[in-house]
Amino acid sequence: MLSADQCRSLRCLAEMMIPASAEYGVPSAGDDAIFGDILKSFGRDAGHVIAVLQTLDAMSSGPFADLDPQRRDAIAAELREIGGETLAYLTRIILQCYYRDDRVMRSLGMEPRPAFPKGFEVERGDWSLLDPVRARPKLYRDTD
Amino acid sequence: MRSSVDYEGYAKCTNLGHCTSGCAQGAKASTDITYWPAAIRAGVELRTRCRVREITTNEHGMTSGVVYYEADGVEQFQPAEVVILACNAVGTARILLNSVSARFPTGLANSSGLVGKNLMFHPYARIAGYFDEMLDGYRGPGNCIWSQEFYETDQSRGFMRGYTFEFSRGQGPVMAAVDGMQIGRLPWGAEHHRAYRKLFCHRTGMVAICEDLPEEHNTVTLDPVLKDSKGIPAPKITYTLSANSRRMLDHAVARAREILRAAGAYDLWYEAPIPGGGWHLMGTARMGTDRARSVVNEWGRSHDVKNLFIVDGSIFVTSGGVNPTRTIQALALYVADSIKQPGHAVRLR
Numbered sequence: 001m002l003s004a005d006q007c008r009s010l011r012c013l014a015e016m017m018i019p020a021s022a023e024y025g026v027p028s029a030g031d032d033a034i035f036g037d038i039l040k041s042f043g044r045d046a047g048h049v050i051a052v053l054q055t056l057d058a059m060s061s062g063p064f065a066d067l068d069p070q071r072r073d074a075i076a077a078e079l080r081e082i083g084g085e086t087l088a089y090l091t092r093i094i095l096q097c098y099y100r101d102d103r104v105m106r107s108l109g110m111e112p113r114p115a116f117p118k119g120f121e122v123e124r125g126d127w128s129l130l131d132p133v134r135a136r137p138k139l140y141r142d143t144d
Numbered sequence: 145m146r147s148s149v150d151y152e153g154y155a156k157c158t159n160l161g162h163c164t165s166g167c168a169q170g171a172k173a174s175t176d177i178t179y180w181p182a183a184i185r186a187g188v189e190l191r192t193r194c195r196v197r198e199i200t201t202n203e204h205g206m207t208s209g210v211v212y213y214e215a216d217g218v219e220q221f222q223p224a225e226v227v228i229l230a231c232n233a234v235g236t237a238r239i240l241l242n243s244v245s246a247r248f249p250t251g252l253a254n255s256s257g258l259v260g261k262n263l264m265f266h267p268y269a270r271i272a273g274y275f276d277e278m279l280d281g282y283r284g285p286g287n288c289i290w291s292q293e294f295y296e297t298d299q300s301r302g303f304m305r306g307y308t309f310e311f312s313r314g315q316g317p318v319m320a321a322v323d324g325m326q327i328g329r330l331p332w333g334a335e336h337h338r339a340y341r342k343l344f345c346h347r348t349g350m351v352a353i354c355e356d357l358p359e360e361h362n363t364v365t366l367d368p369v370l371k372d373s374k375g376i377p378a379p380k381i382t383y384t385l386s387a388n389s390r391r392m393l394d395h396a397v398a399r400a401r402e403i404l405r406a407a408g409a410y411d412l413w414y415e416a417p418i419p420g421g422g423w424h425l426m427g428t429a430r431m432g433t434d435r436a437r438s439v440v441n442e443w444g445r446s447h448d449v450k451n452l453f454i455v456d457g458s459i460f461v462t463s464g465g466v467n468p469t470r471t472i473q474a475l476a477l478y479v480a481d482s483i484k485q486p487g488h489a490v491r492l493r
Contacts, residue, residue: 021337080332088326095321108317108344110282116168119158120283139296 001046002039006053008065011035013056014094016076026107029098037097048089055079055086147171159284161316194220197376198243199227199252199452207252207452213374226451226483230476233263233425233458237364238379240429253429253446258439260365262358262427264463267385269307269393269416271400272349273409274342281314281345288313294399295465303391305355307465309400314348327413349404351418352396354389355465356426364428385417393417424468429458444479455479 002010015030027034042049056064059075067075079087098104102112149156157171170177184190193215200221202208209223229236237260243252251259289311297305315323324330324343331339362383370378393416401412432438435447440459446452455476457468464471 017332018336019334021334024337024341026337076332091325092322095325096318099317099321105317108341110317114168115160115282117158119160119169122159122280122284139292 001042002050002053005057005063005065006050007039009053009056009060009063010038010049012065012072013076013090014038016072017091017094018098024107026104027101029094031101034097034101037101038094041093041097045089045093048086049093051086052079052090055082147173157285161282161284162286162319164286195372195374195376196239197374199229199239200243201245201247201252201449205247205449207449217374226453228453228455228479229458230454230456231458232456233428233460234364234379234381236454236456236458237263237428238366238377241364241366242377248448253439253448253452255448256436256439258360258428258430258437260363260428261360262430263362263364263381263383263425264356264358264427264460265383265422266356266424266463266465266468267354267389267393267417268421269352269354269396269400269414270349270418271352271397271404271412271414271416272312272347273404273412274347275407275409276346277408279314279345279348281320281348282316284313286312286315292466294396301391301395303388303395304357305388305392305462305465307352307354307392307396309350309352309396309403311350312348314345317344320344320347327415329413349409349413350400352393352400352416353465353467354392354396356463357386357388358427358430358462359384359386362427383422389417424457424463426457426460426463426468429454430461431459432461443482444475445482453479453483 011030014035015028018029020026020028020031029035029038053064056075056079059078060067060071064072064075105112147154147156154170154177156169157167158169160167160169163172166172167174180190191214194212196210196212197219199210200208207224207227209221210227211219211221213219229239231239240253240259241251244250245252248254250257253259287310291309291311292306293309294301295306295308314320320343321330321340324340324347329339329343329347330336363381365380365382366377367380368377370380372378397414397416400414404412429439430437431440431442431444433442435441438447438461440446440454444453444455444459446454455472457472459475460468460471
């Protein structure tokens with residue numbers, strides 16, 4: 001769906017958005033597995049993704065990925081400044097694929113599994129906190 | 145609503161996470177669970193992805209059916225003894241206004257001129273803060289506590305009616321990232337990870353669902369230019385946030401900040417009204433006994449067209465500062481019961 005240049009530009013942008021971190025032991029959003037997930041996850045938002053990449057390349061007067069790092073930073077900052085709906089769609093896809101990666105979930109202290117069917121244990125609150133509310137006079141009007 | 149116990153073949157909630165994206169467990173009482181299976185077992189035929197162009201009427205001024213387009217665009221006519229609209233305050237008003245004829249030149253059921261007027265949303269305030277302690281975050285249904293401390297009118301507050309606070313448990317990892325990015329709390333680049341870990345399972349708060357008042361200048365009309373792919377005129381929304389709602393939002397933000405601070409939150413943030421709000425749609429075909437001041441009667445039946453009923457949020461006269469779906473369901477059941485009453489079929493003729 002994307003041209004080779006657009007693919008490189010997107011990967012570059014994803015890495016700029018979420019770089020790898022040795023401190024937290026996590027890959028970047030341009031990691032092979034995560035980026036592969038991104039490329040498969042455009043769905044109905046493919047048009048928005050392509051629109052952003054076309055804008056990016058137009059702002060770069062060529063493939064964004066071919067710019068030097070300083071120039072890329074400047075263009076990316078300009079793109080964020082422009083913002084808009086299409087960039088929001090692309091950002092969501094990148095974030096979605098990044099934060100469902102097993103390695104990233106583990107780094108956050110999460111079990112890398114879907115919620116279903118096991119679910120989660122949730123601490124029960126202190127329901128006695130509601131005792132004063134229950135003891136309060138009736139608040140609502142009766143219906144006619 | 146979610147089930148805390150096994151109920152009619154459906155398993156109880158096991159805290160899968162946020163309910164708004166659907167429930168794999170089937171414990172969320174959405175209509176695909178609660179109503180449609182029973183209706184289909186009873187013989188209802190569900191036709192999906194269809195678009196109604198107009199409700200037709202006969203020489204007696206009664207509805208005779210609907211003209212609609214199937215998913216593939218083929219036009220169909222469905223004859224009907226009774227037409228029941230359930231398209232909420234934008235969709236219902238749109239269909240009624242599109243259903244013009246010599247007998248109903250301003251739209252069906254519109255002798256009062258009130259079809260499409262008194263559109264009410266629920267302006268939302270959203271307030272959040274950071275907590276040092278680890279929160280439940282993604283574990284369990286997102287909205288877990290409500291407060292209606294400020295729901296009823298208190299003249300000393302400077303506005304009519306009130307609001308419900310809906311407290312959030314937190315967000316899942318993706319939602320926390322998307323939301324954090326959208327509100328500018330999550331940067332790109334090297335600082336992203338530190339900011340994310342400060343935010344994830346440490347940032348939460350509440351929304352205030354404010355009761356919008358009915359005002360005739362807030363309307364659904366037909367767009368003079370915009371049409372869908374089959375040429376059906378699109379709805380046009382005209383809405384101004386009232387001074388009353390503005391004061392209510394300000395009050396809600398102030399109280400929420402006090403609550404969050406008392407709970408230990410810091411770095412508080414809010415937006416009021418939230419920019420993407422307006423999904424609760426009410427008021428554009430209001431119920432009443434005075435046919436000059438309402439669209440449907442106390443049975444949800446059109447004053448003008450005896451075999452036309454409405455069972456959605458458009459028949460609300462006031463909006464209530466609370467999610468409207470349960471009230472819509474109650475009204476739908478009430479209207480259905482009234483249609484089933486002995487003698488009612490005779491009154492339709």
